[in-house]
Amino acid sequence: MIETIQNKEIKENAGPFRIAFIGNPNCGKTTLFNQLTGLRARTANFAGTTVEHKVGSLGNSARNIQLIDLPGMYSLTAATPEEMVASEILRGIHPKIAQPDAVVVVVDASNLERNLFLVSQVLETDLPCIIALNMVDLARDDGMYVDPEKLHLEMGCPVIPMIARKGEGIDELRTEMLALAEPDALNFHWSRPEPVKCDACASCPYQSRFSYTEEVTARVVKNHGLAKPAVTEKLDRVFTHPFLGVVSFFAVMAAIFFLIFRAASIPMDLIDGAFASVGDFLTAHMPEGHLRSLLVDGIIGGVGGILIFVPQIAILFFALALLDETGYLSRAAFVMDKLMRHIGLPGNAFVPLVSAHACAIPAIMATRVISDRRDRLVTILVLPLMTCSARIPVYAMISALLFPHDAVKAALLFTGAYGLGIVAALIMAFVFKKTILPGESKPLIMELPVYKVPSIRSGMRYALDRTLVFIRQAGTTIFVISVILWFLATFPTSQAPEKALALAQQAETMAAAGQSDQAEALAYQAATMTQQHALSHSFAGQLGHIIEPVVKPLGFDWQIGIGIVSSFAAREVIVSTLAIVYGVGEKAVEDNTESLYDSLRRATRKDGTPIFTTATSVSLLIFYVLAMQCLPTQVITKRETGSWKWALFQLGYMSILAYSSALVAYQGLRALGVS
Amino acid sequence: MDTSPTDLPPEKIRLDALERGQCAIIRDVEDETELDRLKSMGVCKGRYIELVKHGDPLIIKVFASRIGLSARLARRVWVEPCATVERCWLRIGPPLSPGLPSPASQPPA
Numbered sequence: 001m002i003e004t005i006q007n008k009e010i011k012e013n014a015g016p017f018r019i020a021f022i023g024n025p026n027c028g029k030t031t032l033f034n035q036l037t038g039l040r041a042r043t044a045n046f047a048g049t050t051v052e053h054k055v056g057s058l059g060n061s062a063r064n065i066q067l068i069d070l071p072g073m074y075s076l077t078a079a080t081p082e083e084m085v086a087s088e089i090l091r092g093i094h095p096k097i098a099q100p101d102a103v104v105v106v107v108d109a110s111n112l113e114r115n116l117f118l119v120s121q122v123l124e125t126d127l128p129c130i131i132a133l134n135m136v137d138l139a140r141d142d143g144m145y146v147d148p149e150k151l152h153l154e155m156g157c158p159v160i161p162m163i164a165r166k167g168e169g170i171d172e173l174r175t176e177m178l179a180l181a182e183p184d185a186l187n188f189h190w191s192r193p194e195p196v197k198c199d200a201c202a203s204c205p206y207q208s209r210f211s212y213t214e215e216v217t218a219r220v221v222k223n224h225g226l227a228k229p230a231v232t233e234k235l236d237r238v239f240t241h242p243f244l245g246v247v248s249f250f251a252v253m254a255a256i257f258f259l260i261f262r263a264a265s266i267p268m269d270l271i272d273g274a275f276a277s278v279g280d281f282l283t284a285h286m287p288e289g290h291l292r293s294l295l296v297d298g299i300i301g302g303v304g305g306i307l308i309f310v311p312q313i314a315i316l317f318f319a320l321a322l323l324d325e326t327g328y329l330s331r332a333a334f335v336m337d338k339l340m341r342h343i344g345l346p347g348n349a350f351v352p353l354v355s356a357h358a359c360a361i362p363a364i365m366a367t368r369v370i371s372d373r374r375d376r377l378v379t380i381l382v383l384p385l386m387t388c389s390a391r392i393p394v395y396a397m398i399s400a401l402l403f404p405h406d407a408v409k410a411a412l413l414f415t416g417a418y419g420l421g422i423v424a425a426l427i428m429a430f431v432f433k434k435t436i437l438p439g440e441s442k443p444l445i446m447e448l449p450v451y452k453v454p455s456i457r458s459g460m461r462y463a464l465d466r467t468l469v470f471i472r473q474a475g476t477t478i479f480v481i482s483v484i485l486w487f488l489a490t491f492p493t494s495q496a497p498e499k500a501l502a503l504a505q506q507a508e509t510m511a512a513a514g515q516s517d518q519a520e521a522l523a524y525q526a527a528t529m530t531q532q533h534a535l536s537h538s539f540a541g542q543l544g545h546i547i548e549p550v551v552k553p554l555g556f557d558w559q560i561g562i563g564i565v566s567s568f569a570a571r572e573v574i575v576s577t578l579a580i581v582y583g584v585g586e587k588a589v590e591d592n593t594e595s596l597y598d599s600l601r602r603a604t605r606k607d608g609t610p611i612f613t614t615a616t617s618v619s620l621l622i623f624y625v626l627a628m629q630c631l632p633t634q635v636i637t638k639r640e641t642g643s644w645k646w647a648l649f650q651l652g653y654m655s656i657l658a659y660s661s662a663l664v665a666y667q668g669l670r671a672l673g674v675s
Numbered sequence: 676m677d678t679s680p681t682d683l684p685p686e687k688i689r690l691d692a693l694e695r696g697q698c699a700i701i702r703d704v705e706d707e708t709e710l711d712r713l714k715s716m717g718v719c720k721g722r723y724i725e726l727v728k729h730g731d732p733l734i735i736k737v738f739a740s741r742i743g744l745s746a747r748l749a750r751r752v753w754v755e756p757c758a759t760v761e762r763c764w765l766r767i768g769p770p771l772s773p774g775l776p777s778p779a780s781q782p783p784a
Contacts, residue, residue, distance in 0.1 A: 236728075
């Protein structure tokens with residue numbers, strides 16, 4: 001005892017009182033954790049792993065109490081990396097993370113037999129422990145009443161009945177936790193149950209422990225025989241139906257996409273407008289020079305160009321959080337499982353694959369539901385092949401080039417591009433499963449939790465949390481790359497061409513003569529010409545020339561080469577880059593896209609033949625469907641896989657795939673006589 | 676629900692051979708790490724189980740939870756169908772211990 005007290009004092013001096021939260025999946029642990037920590041929680045990875053956890057502080061206390069949300073798990077017998085880390089930390093054998101000072105085990109009152117399994121294992125670690133008896137309302141609906149006092153006597157630790165979703169019992173739990181953290185809390189007496197004896201461990205080490213939990217449950221539960229009809233069973237008849245289930249899944253995803261593209265457009269316009277006004281303000285109030293250009297074109301343009309996708313990312317996270325909380329996501333994985341097995345991936349890879357059609361970043365972060373590491377890696381690797389919303393401007397440009405006045409053909413081109421991305425992703429997934437990441441995908445074992453009404457608040461909190469992770473992770477990289485790309489496109493500076501100077505002079509004369517409209521047009525023409533000249537002679541322009549021999553077999557000239565260089569970090573940048581290199585002027589992209597498409601169509605090589613022939617346009621489209629060209633995605637791939645190795649592999653294979661496919665398409669079309 | 680009493684001696688069948696809605700007691704789960712997760716969810720020797728839905732994957736019920744399970748794994752779980760409905764905990768809840776008052780007389784607090 002004395003030794004324990006000394007240990008405790010050492011821990012006190014060392015830092016906060018740490019309380020770990022543990023519980024079965026779907027027991028409401030995360031909801032409870034969020035209720036207690038509010039916005040003080042943050043998400044982090046456990047040192048040296050990709051296993052995520054949340055850390056937060058318990059407010060309103062003299063003592064610094066830190067709460068750690070461990071991954072949901074059924075037992076301390078670790079089966080997944082998540083469970084391994086959690087189990088090691090709880091047992092105090094993790095090499096880097098110290099054992100917590102106490103544990104709160106969250107228990108689903110409606111499924112006591114199974115939840116007490118983990119409780120009994122946690123009690124055997126001898127850590128001070130509180131049982132949060134959650135979802136007592138669900139138990140009541142099932143016709144059961146769990147007696148907290150009896151459970152307290154059985155388990156020898158405090159039991160707090162609660163409904164975390166409705167905030168009931170939160171204060172009681174907080175009080176209990178504060179009491180535990182008091183320096184004299186050791187007076188707190190534990191009459192722990194005997195560790196579970198294992199008689200038949202050789203055949204099934206789980207058997208005797210479950211017998212024990214069933215016995216305890218029988219002693220603490222009163223059946224009052226008021227079971228409500230099971231809504232869950234009725235809903236599952238539709239949602240897990242082999243046909244109706246798939247149909248309703250696609251209906252749900254379609255609704256989400258509608259939400260993403262509709263609802264996100266408002267905040268996206270606001271963000272776009274805000275960055276544009278800041279840019280305009282700086283342009284108006286700063287002296288012309290490199291600093292202004294760096295701020296306006298480099299940083300505001302680059303960072304703003306990525307941040308504009310944040311609303312979509314946030315809405316997708318929000319929708320997925322709500323779907324998950326209702327319990328529907330596991331049904332979606334269930335019905336898609338059989339189809340997905342054909343390409344060697346589990347059913348729960350499907351929701352990320354669909355989500356990637358809005359943005360690959362939330363999709364990659366949503367692959368955490370896939371328990372097998374290889375399955376998860378394969379899914380992450382192929383996700384960026386799906387057509388994300390940043391590709392839409394590129395598709396729009398190319399469809400306008402190929403079919404300027406034919407909506408039907410343009411629609412077919414879009415469909416084809418989306419289809420190409422999907423087919424490529426499925427084929428590559430299949431190939432990876434056969435080659436570099438071999439092994440049959442893990443067979444499905446998935447709990448289908450009771451359907452619940454989701455909480456908007458917790459959905460928003462989740463979306464906010466995930467979005468902040470994205471901004472924090474990708475923000476710095478995007479910033480640096482924006483500056484580098486700006487540098488490449490700006491230096492070395494060159495003199496404005498004489499023709500542009502002459503035009504500018506002419507504009508001034510006209511302005512002096514009062515012909516302001518014509519003067520403005522001339523000035524714009526001069527500025528555009530200068531811009532085109534400057535970009536062509538910059539490092540980016542030189543790079544375009546350098547890679548021209550490489551991209552020539554795809555039907556691209558050095559100007560498209562510049563476009564490819566500049567869209568390395570964000571694919572949609574190619575549209576504005578092409579506007580500059582073909583001398584349309586950047587403004588045209590916003591003001592009048594038709595004029596951009598017209599000029600691109602009219603653009604010719606030195607010999608007078610048009611650049612954007614059918615073959616070149618198709619080749620460019622295929623290249624942009626399949627190429628990586630998204631630095632934020634790469635940063636997230638690195639974060640989720642734990643190393644740059646996989647991010648670079650992703651970049652490498654997608655570049656090769658994009659290049660060779662565009663090559664085959666261009667040369668094939670040429671051979672068929674389509675120029 | 677076809678779980679009428681039978682005079683046949685107890686026999687082990689594979690989990691996926693159960694009728695829909697039929698209840699059984701688990702007699703054996705093959706000893707493989709792949710099945711450990713399933714065991715920690717309650718699909719282990721001595722527990723009661725109900726087959727909710729056939730197919731691949733199929734749905735089972737163990738304790739109060741429903742679990743989606745690939746048929747390949749289900750084939751490695753050996754069960755003995757319950758002779759009568761009454762023997763299945765899943766239907767009637769855990770048997771009451773002698774000291775407890777009768778079920779309906781004590782409504783929840």
